[in-house]
Amino acid sequence: MTGTSATSLSLSGHQLWRRTRGLLLAVLLLVIAGITMAALRSGDHRGALDPRSADPVGSRAVAELLTAQGVSVRVTTTVGDASAAVGEDVTLLVTDPDLLTTSQQRTLAAATASSGGRTVLLAPGLPSLGILAPGVTAETAARVSARAPGCAYPPAVRAGDALLGGERYRTAAPGADECYDADGLPTLLRTDSPGGGDTVLLGASDLLHNEHLDEHGNASLALQLLGSRPELVWYMPSLDDPAASGADGEAPGPESGGERSFLDLIPSGWLWGTLQLAIAAVLAAVWRARRLGPLVTERLPVAVRASEATEGRARLYHKTNARDRAASSLRSAARARIAPQLGVSLSGAHTPAVLLPAVSARLDRPERDVHDLLFGPTPADDTALVLLADHLDALEREVRTA
Numbered sequence: 001m002t003g004t005s006a007t008s009l010s011l012s013g014h015q016l017w018r019r020t021r022g023l024l025l026a027v028l029l030l031v032i033a034g035i036t037m038a039a040l041r042s043g044d045h046r047g048a049l050d051p052r053s054a055d056p057v058g059s060r061a062v063a064e065l066l067t068a069q070g071v072s073v074r075v076t077t078t079v080g081d082a083s084a085a086v087g088e089d090v091t092l093l094v095t096d097p098d099l100l101t102t103s104q105q106r107t108l109a110a111a112t113a114s115s116g117g118r119t120v121l122l123a124p125g126l127p128s129l130g131i132l133a134p135g136v137t138a139e140t141a142a143r144v145s146a147r148a149p150g151c152a153y154p155p156a157v158r159a160g161d162a163l164l165g166g167e168r169y170r171t172a173a174p175g176a177d178e179c180y181d182a183d184g185l186p187t188l189l190r191t192d193s194p195g196g197g198d199t200v201l202l203g204a205s206d207l208l209h210n211e212h213l214d215e216h217g218n219a220s221l222a223l224q225l226l227g228s229r230p231e232l233v234w235y236m237p238s239l240d241d242p243a244a245s246g247a248d249g250e251a252p253g254p255e256s257g258g259e260r261s262f263l264d265l266i267p268s269g270w271l272w273g274t275l276q277l278a279i280a281a282v283l284a285a286v287w288r289a290r291r292l293g294p295l296v297t298e299r300l301p302v303a304v305r306a307s308e309a310t311e312g313r314a315r316l317y318h319k320t321n322a323r324d325r326a327a328s329s330l331r332s333a334a335r336a337r338i339a340p341q342l343g344v345s346l347s348g349a350h351t352p353a354v355l356l357p358a359v360s361a362r363l364d365r366p367e368r369d370v371h372d373l374l375f376g377p378t379p380a381d382d383t384a385l386v387l388l389a390d391h392l393d394a395l396e397r398e399v400r401t402a
Contacts, residue, residue, distance in 0.1 A: 177190040331373075
């Protein structure tokens with residue numbers, strides 16, 4: 001061979017592409033994922049029930065309608081600002097009452113009890129009803145769907161059918177308005193407050209979403225409930241609120257003021273970061289994993305004699321005590337050599353029903369003896385393996401001379 005000839009150590013363009021295509025694919029997927037996430041997060045995407053959000057689950061549409069009617073809409077994320085803003089001419093909307101800690105609920109309840117204004121609670125459950133709506137209990141939630149008012153409460157009568165459901169409420173308070181029944185219990189409940197105002201409980205917040213506001217009487221009901229006062233304070237509880245730190249001795253919790261879990265202490269966005277790292281790890285594992293494909297012939301850099309290759313394989317069989325593989329190889333080769341001399345095709349050389357009758361007829365030997373020799377069990381030791389090789393050689397000589 002010359003010094004310029006190709007060897008198995010040199011990489012062709014195709015081999016180089018096969019080795020690097022996994023890495024390039026991983027990089028491309030990461031770039032696409034980054035662009036997709038950036039596109040999804042771009043623009044005005046503040047979240048559900050945010051009056052500044054134009055997302056399908058945002059509430060920008062109802063906020064703009066209220067503003068057009070002369071209602072001042074103010075957004076706050078702290079219980080201190082929300083409590084300070086309540087008054088006789090103010091409607092306080094709490095988007096997630098169950099997120100408030102016990103101390104936050106007490107602060108808010110004390111501020112609204114004598115304010116004379118309106119408080120609207122969206123889907124309050126057992127964790128918040130005991131303080132924010134005393135005397136009201138929540139039952140099993142119902143499916144959200146278009147429901148008829150079924151009551152004499154004027155805003156509900158004027159709005160007609162609306163998208164309600166979710167939490168169902170039960171109360172014995174006198175003068176309460178119970179509307180939009182689901183299985184006998186209201187999903188809209190209005191009760192009078194001690195200070196002259198009132199509290200409205202909505203079992204579901206879907207009617208305030210941008211995507212549902214123009215359906216049924218959702219817009220009419222939303223504007224009447226939230227626009228009855230000149231000012232609307234849109235309170236969106238947040239874990240970043242300093243009052244949620246439990247400074248007054250009450251430990252914050254997601255439901256009833258219990259201790260915060262480890263996941264509550266992790267900054268938002270950790271889930272997306274973990275997901276991206278997991279995808280990157282899987283792609284790296286796929287790229288670096290050993291893949292077993294079809295055998296590929298290569299030009300060897302040196303010539304190896306057949307006898308050396310045979311001896312090398314024999315040593316490997318001997319080192320691993322693979323007498324079964326060695327015996328199978330010897331018998332298979334012997335059958336392939338004697339079959340043409342007996343007029344048997346190569347496909348029938350390894351079938352006892354085809355080969356054995358031909359050998360017995362040529363040599364006049366019992367089929368059982370020939371079967372044990374050509375298709376018998378694995379030799380018990382190395383001596384038996386050597387003896388098998390000798391008997392196979394003798395059988396081939398007999399077939400040739402017969």
